[in-house]
Amino acid sequence: MNSFIKANPGRCIGCRTCLISCVVAHEGRRLFELGYDDYKFNPRLFMVKTSSVTAPIHCRQCETPACKAACVSGAIGMEAGRVLVNANKCIGCKNCVLACPFGAMDMVETGQTMPDGMPKCVALKCDLCAGVADSPACVRVCLTDALELVTESELRDEIADRRRAAVSGSWTQATL
């Protein structure tokens, strides 16, 4: 089973430290030496605020990803339990954006220019910091521990706990 990042709206205070940490992890610390318009600020998670909920939306790293199935150019693949976009193969068709039920796929400008002079846009999503950090940067910086990398064994433990709670009749919304 793929690991994924879970957000707990009971802990999230909407500060968006996670969004910046995502960009810094992927751009590298060179960002702090670049001209302020010489990099792209493209977080791979998205803060959502409704009247009752605040939480960042991440890719769920689906087991049979709708984005991958919808991709016409073979740009979306699975690698070591992660769903990854190969920006070089992406043709910008946006099928994946339309397919993702969570809105976790975004279209972003890369900073490169197309032959017609328009900015190049590709699909971008959470890669669990593959190749850029030992652990997801957003989880590491969250000051209220609202973000958690859920692995298969943790999910199994959680499911077991809920089953126990369910048979004893003590399951409530609060245990979520």
Next chain:
Amino acid sequence: MTVRQTQTTCCYCGAGCQLLFTTDVEANKILDVHPVQGRTNDDKACLKGWFGWDFLNDPKILTKRLRAPMIRKGGKGSPLEVVGWKEAISFVADNLTKVKAKWGPDSIMGAASARGPGNEPNYLMQKFMRACVGTNNIDHCARICHAASVAGSRQTIGEGAMSLSIPEIEDAEVIFNIGYNAATSHPVVARRIVKAREKGAFIICADPRITETARISQLHLPLKGGTNLALTNGLANVIIQEGLEDKAFIRDHTKGYEAFRELVLGYPPERVGEITGLSPDDIRLAARRYAGSRRSVILWGMGVTQFSQGVEVVKSLCSLAMLTGNFGRPSTGTGPVRGQNNVQGTCDMGVLPDVFPGYQSVADPEARAKFAKAWGVKSLPTEPGLQLTRVPERVVHEKDPAKRIHAYYIFGEDPAQSDPDLAELRETLAAIDFVVVQDIFFNKTALFADAILPATSWGEHDGVYTSSDRGFQRIRKVVEPVGDIKDDWEIICLVSTAMGYPMGYGNTEEIWNEMLDLSPKFTGATYGKIERQGSVQWPCLDKGPADTGTMYLHKGGHFATPDGRGIFGTAHYHPPTEVENKDYPLTLCTVREVGHYSARTMTGNCRTLRNLEDEPGWVEMSPADCLSLNVSANDLVRVLSKRGAIIARCLPTERVRPGAVYMTYQWWIGACNELTISSLDPTSRTPEYKYCAAKVERIEDQDWAENEVRRIYTDIRSSMGIAREDARA
């Protein structure tokens, strides 16, 4: 490459988080910053702590660092010219001396800094104003934020600071947040509230908006703006009517209860419900829950103090805690959580018109004699000085030139961005004969300066900050300053010496030691002790190791008042000064943006913080108001009050009520203080930033508006001498 690690205290907000910097010494470059274990933050930090150091690189995103002294040699209207320090100091000293000779010491006003400089330069600034200039006209931005808390708390419980510590919050059983949204003002404090809730605490939030704090509360009281005092009186009413008060505590530790009781009995929940728009049952529930625990905490912020009844609400909140015996034990008491990193410290240092360092009254002859002797002057001024919010009154509204302020020494503040009614403030600055700005960035106030003295920033100097919960913590130099700039304390010494009152110190510790010996509450908090403990909370009376400081105040119900008894206080509710009307049907309230700080010269110059939020700023509106005005998300709209008009971007949100709009104050274009009213609390003289009448207008030609926003931004930057090509397209 020599790599050095330096621990320092964060320069944003009063939480006082500890950060570890890794630097390349030869290249004078920051390689890494991350939070480390500290008394208040554990090992956590918010976005400003993690990424808010970037301004030290001077990326010139918003404005630019000051790198050399500048003066207007040809007087007002002449250009600012770069000069050497010698010339700049004599220019400042000569002009201040001239003003003093002609109009007297009380014609000079000083504003000091609750931000980067730290406690030592602030101690020297008030010493300079009192001993060298000879006036108590010294104040700082606590006036526009928590002055009401200082005044109201001192009148009731004797001490103006948080009675409890930040870590204690997480072990409270009931947390009553009123006019306080820790999630944006102090994320690290919000973390304690989240933890408290997970440990089983009952969280109450009184706020007109659905803030993040309201969202994580079990009981949200969405009261109408400006009705705090009706609510707090109502809570006291329920507690007394239902017999939930702590009779023994009231008898043994307080006075003034009968008058308090009589007044609040006029505020039954039904009446309060009509005033506030709350359900009487919710008011009862809040009162029962608050009174039902011995570990109840009240936290408040600008939503209490920035009203013309701020002081009365603070007194009322302190009275609620006394009424229920919620003082003097761990995880209970009152928490006016300080906004800026060192606003507690700047108050501690006596940068207030009525007190010397350590809250010793200027009216007290013994205190005056002690300071006069230590500072080597014959006498010190006896009358309390002018509050900084009253400077316009004493310039543009003062007919008698002999009573006017003729010189203004502004050290580390940006009133032309942060004070209410900016048009009036600009008129004031332009009318003052001589304005000195001592700062790290070129800001809007510097445009009015006759002399600019460039100082080192946080990260470039040593010192001590006081966190919101009375904790002295060290700040340390991380990188070497660049340019012809000096430490704030050194600049003040040079000006003072040139004016005939010599001051000289070898380092900040020498200044600190002089202050400690004059301030009994702080005497024990030596640099050595702060180094050893990491943080020393005042009162700390003795220099020996046994006195480690004070975690919470009023132990055993002994208050800091002269006779040790708390004094009940409250008042009758009245509506805000300027209420909505036919021409201005909306109410405007100013609030905070989590990623930006104060007047934004620092955070606006941090790449990633600017990426999250940038000009022209938002106006939060209810979807219903957006619909009736025919405006949508991201539209540029015009926001107007009697005092001005600005352009901002529309942000529809279900989190605000119809009829109310909200803006944050740090934007140059969407500068909501162009609109705010300069009416003041009669005691604290804190402005009513949280309530004025406004209207919003749709702009038909959005392309014109987008261009207008760019034009205004470029114009401001070029007026500051920042190259046009630097301006963001």
